[in-house]
Amino acid sequence: MKEFDALVKVVSILRKKCPWDKKQTHKTLKPYMLEETNEAIEAIDSGDPKKLCEELGDQLLHIVMHAEMAKEKGTFTIKDIIEVIRAKMIRRHPHVFGDLKTKKISEIYKRWEKIKKIEKYANKKGIDLMKLGARNMKKLWEEINQNER
Template sequence: MKEFDDLIKVVEILRKKCPWDKKQTHETLKPYMLEETNEAIEAIDGGDPKKLCEELGDQLLHIVMHAEMAREKGTFGIKDVVEVIRTKMIRRHPHVFGKLKTKKILEIWKRWDKIKKIERYANKKGIHLTKLDDKKMKELSKEIKENERSKK
C-alpha cells in the first residue's frame, strides 16, 4: 500500500535527519509507546472515530520506528514484523484458514490458548514463529505433552 510505504520512507528520513529521532532507542520510546496506547484506549472509550484514527496512526508510527531501528541494527525490519503477525493470525485461526471446523467461541478460545502455548514453547526452543507449520506444531504439541507427563 502506497501510504504505508510512504510512512516507512518518512521514518527512514527522520532517523537520518532529525536529531531527536536519530537519538531514540527502543528503551527511550517505551514511555511514549505506552502513552499512545493509553490515548487510543481513551479514544475508544470516548467513542470518537477521528481521534481513534489519529491515535492508531501514532501507534503505527511507533511500530514502524521500532522496526526501522531494528533494521538499522540488522536484526529485523517492518516486512518481518508484518510476516510474523500474518503467519501468527493464520496459525491461530485454524477454524478459518485450516481444517478445524467449528463456530463455537469456547472451542476457538481453547484452541487459541493451546496454539499460544505451543508458540511459547517454540520460542524457548529458538524456533522462529514463521517456521511453525502444521507438522511442526504437532511435533511440539507432542513434546509438550511428553514433558508434562514426565513431570508428574
C-alpha cells in the same frame, strides 16, 4: 500500499535528519509508546472515531519507528514484522485457514490458547515459528503433554 510506504519513507528521513528522532532507541521510546497506548484506549472509550484514527496513527508511527531502528542495526525490517504477524494470524486461526471445523467461540478460544502454548514452548526450544507447520505443532503439543505428566 503507497500511503504506508510514504510513512516508512518519512520515518527513515526523520531518523537521518531530525536530531531528536536520530537519538531515540527502543528503550527511550518505551514511555511514549505506553502513553500512546493509553491515549488510544481513551479514544476507544470516548467513542470518537476521529480521535481513535489519530491515536492509532500514533501507534503505527511507533511500530514503523521501531522497525526503522531495527533495520538500521540489521536485526529486522517492517516487512519482517508484517510477515511474522501474518503467519501468526494464519497459525492461530485454524478454523479459518486450516482443518478445524467449528464456529463455536469457546472451541476457537481453546485452540487459540493451545497454539499460544505451543508457540511459547517452540520459542524456548529455539524453533523458528515461521517454519512451524501443523505436523510440527502436533509433535510439540505431544511433547508438552509428556513433560507435564
